[in-house]
Amino acid sequence: MKRCIPLLAILMALVCPPSPAAEPVLALKAGRVFDSRAGRVGSAQVILVEKGRISAMGPGLAIPDGATVIDLSGYTVMPGLIEAHAHLLQEHPGDEHNTLTVTKAVAMEGDPLRALRGAARARSYLEAGYTTVRDLGNAGRFADVALKRAIDEGSVPGPRLFVSGPGLAPEGGQVPNLAPGHAGLIDGDYRIVRGAEDARIAVRENVYHGADLIKIYSNSSPNRTLLSLAEMKAIVEEAHLYKLKVTAHATTDEAIERALEAGVDAIEHGYKLSDTTLRQMQRKGVFLVPTDMDVSLAEKQVRKLNMPLTREQVVGLAKPYHERLRRARDTGVTIAAGSDMYMGLGPSRGEAAKRVLFAYAEAGLGTREILQAATINNARLLDQEGLGVLAEGAHADIIAVHGNPLDELAAIERVVFVMKAGVVAKALPR
Numbered sequence: 001m002k003r004c005i006p007l008l009a010i011l012m013a014l015v016c017p018p019s020p021a022a023e024p025v026l027a028l029k030a031g032r033v034f035d036s037r038a039g040r041v042g043s044a045q046v047i048l049v050e051k052g053r054i055s056a057m058g059p060g061l062a063i064p065d066g067a068t069v070i071d072l073s074g075y076t077v078m079p080g081l082i083e084a085h086a087h088l089l090q091e092h093p094g095d096e097h098n099t100l101t102v103t104k105a106v107a108m109e110g111d112p113l114r115a116l117r118g119a120a121r122a123r124s125y126l127e128a129g130y131t132t133v134r135d136l137g138n139a140g141r142f143a144d145v146a147l148k149r150a151i152d153e154g155s156v157p158g159p160r161l162f163v164s165g166p167g168l169a170p171e172g173g174q175v176p177n178l179a180p181g182h183a184g185l186i187d188g189d190y191r192i193v194r195g196a197e198d199a200r201i202a203v204r205e206n207v208y209h210g211a212d213l214i215k216i217y218s219n220s221s222p223n224r225t226l227l228s229l230a231e232m233k234a235i236v237e238e239a240h241l242y243k244l245k246v247t248a249h250a251t252t253d254e255a256i257e258r259a260l261e262a263g264v265d266a267i268e269h270g271y272k273l274s275d276t277t278l279r280q281m282q283r284k285g286v287f288l289v290p291t292d293m294d295v296s297l298a299e300k301q302v303r304k305l306n307m308p309l310t311r312e313q314v315v316g317l318a319k320p321y322h323e324r325l326r327r328a329r330d331t332g333v334t335i336a337a338g339s340d341m342y343m344g345l346g347p348s349r350g351e352a353a354k355r356v357l358f359a360y361a362e363a364g365l366g367t368r369e370i371l372q373a374a375t376i377n378n379a380r381l382l383d384q385e386g387l388g389v390l391a392e393g394a395h396a397d398i399i400a401v402h403g404n405p406l407d408e409l410a411a412i413e414r415v416v417f418v419m420k421a422g423v424v425a426k427a428l429p430r
């Protein structure tokens with residue numbers, strides 16, 4: 001957020017007059033265009049890009065003299081994908097206790113190294129076609145804010161980040177079984193809240209240090225502790241005062257119900273959801289971010305854990321989650337696509353994160369719903385009108401894929417071109 005100091009602004013304008021050099025115009029010739037608002041793939045269009053935004057677009061639009069032309073006529077062009085639930089600064093090997101992952105990150109890895117490794121993961125997201133990522137904690141003491149700043153200033157490549165800072169959690173965070181003398185390690189990755197007044201202070205700390213949203217833990221699975229209703233209400237009230245959205249980790253119906261009563265804007269995971277709770281979410285306009293794993297990644301994890309499960313058994317385990325996702329959709333709850341991918345299971349982080357979209361397909365969601373969840377719905381979740389759409393005035397966050405993703409979801413695995421804010425991040429292969 002920019003704070004304006006009028007006198008300083010005037011002086012700056014006098015000292016540094018705007019450069020008279022004309023901004024270069026980019027013209028993208030798109031073969032097909034995915035309209036995220038309508039959920040349709042339309043025919044060829046020309047998209048003009050100036051100063052990081054789409055200045056005009058339409059079929060047969062004249063290309064201005066001197067414009068740099070990028071020929072995407074063999075591809076489907078779509079808004080950059082948006083990830084709603086990432087942990088760029090955390091890596092879980094897939095087969096160890098969560099307490100070990102968190103304490104190693106805090107005590108042995110440390111924030112500078114976490115941020116640097118997070119930068120590599122952020123880059124993998126961008127290369128996979130994600131131009132925006134919402135990062136939800138487990139990022140040390142605001143190392144997520146540091147990474148966001150480094151990306152914004154152009155020091156390292158990566159998507160636009162919307163970061164939460166440390167998640168506001170009940171006693172113990174998500175770190176069970178620490179010996180009493182070592183519980184202080186938890187403060188390196190979570191902000192433990194103790195009472196409604198402390199909850200307000202925790203929000204202010206995150207606001208001060210640059211958080212874009214507030215993440216809370218209504219329940220703290222795999223831990224047993226819960227935030228109180230009074231604490232969650234105080235958090236929501238304080239965060240909304242600063243126009244920040246609040247999202248709640250909530251895996252049980254009870255934890256979700258309590259978070260809704262406190263007034264949160266979104267629910268992460270929502271593994272167990274009754275029809276009554278779903279209707280409440282729909283009524284209140286609360287988003288659901290279903291962080292489901294597709295069968296291919298689940299099988300990788302099962303192998304890592306040496307679990308004697310067949311593919312059919314893995315598919316069977318996913319059934320209740322598939323069913324709740326279809327009920328959520330049928331109730332009219334807005335689905336926002338988020339992977340919660342924090343494991344090292346082989347593919348790059350960005351590619352692994354994309355598998356969540358295939359998990360939605362396995363649950364029975366259509367490609368139109370899935371592509372909208374990963375673009376326009378996530379932009380709405382972030383309150384960002386200029387993201388998740390290709391339209392005049394929108395940010396020039398644009399990708400091109402081989403094939404038509406509405407006909408075949410696997411096309412989104414064939415991202416051949418990525419542009420963020422009008423700058424080419426991944427060029428077409430020659």
Ligand SMILES: [Zn+2]
Nearest residue numbers: 085087136340
């Ligand atoms: Zn998560």
